[in-house]
Amino acid sequence: MPEASCSCSSSTSCRCDELGLTSIPQNLQPTITSLYLLRNEITSLSQSDFSRYRNLQTLDLDTNHISTIDHQAFYYLTSLTLLDLRSNQLASLRADMFVKLENLQKLHLLNNEY
Template identity: 50%
Template sequence: MFKKIKRMLILLLVILAEAGPTAACSSSCPSSCDCNNIGLFSVPQDLPKTITNLNLRDNLIATLSQSDFFRYSSLTSLYLSNNVISVINSGTFNLETLTHLKIDSNELTSVRSDMFVGLVNLQYIDLGKNLIASLPANSFVGLKKLLYLGLDHNDIHSIEPGTFSATPQLRTLNLQSNRISAVPADVFVNMTELQNLYNNSTRSFLCSKHKPENFHINDTNNSPDNSPDNSPDN
């Protein structure tokens, strides 16, 4: 009898250990789930389907796949800062309601044209503090409603023509602390709403043609004060 009880207790401990991380963040649901800093290696799949805000900051997630957010189709805000994300597979963000996305402080080395497909209502994205080296054409295809794009503190040294052509509503572009020495002459084509550019190498942008009306270049080290962060409290 004692051995049977002991086996049951061990089994229960194993189950609790496996369910612990998601059980801890499930307590903050159903509309907003705070799964911050609980040692997750992947996106939990046992949270309420109706959640609108999901905080996955400060975990150990390395790869994002198509099935990760499939069940959370009502998300409006998603926070993935301070993980170790190096791979975002095509179709990961098929989230039509999402407006805010933070993937800063990760290990992304590139931006692909299929990386953000499905984010038709996204207004804010932060990709700062990654390892991105270049921005190819059509990097942000489909993000027609994007207002803020953060690419600061990367290793960007080149921007190809057409990089921002799919973001006509963009108002603020943060490129601080990169290695940009020159930009294509037509880099600002179709960016009629752009008002603020944060960049340490002002000279590389002054020669660009098609600069939008009321365009302002800020070459200080200060981050934008009016960034629509809306991040959850830590």
């Protein structure tokens, strides 16, 4: 996916909403602090998906089709304060998948299948 598909401002925030994405884009600036991926076609999150975006503070994955999240998918996101997983297809979550999110203040999980 070309970076031009996402709307990025000043290398800190990228909006990749409603682009039909099936995976996390890997060609955005690694310094971004906010990543919005609303209303795409993402079905799973792997351990490496966010490893290059270690400065993320906001990650919004609202309204995708996520049913599987690797227990280390958020491992490198130690600065994350907001994680939005609303309106996905999550049936269960492992307790240890959030262990590295020491700064997390808001976790949105409404409208899932659990």
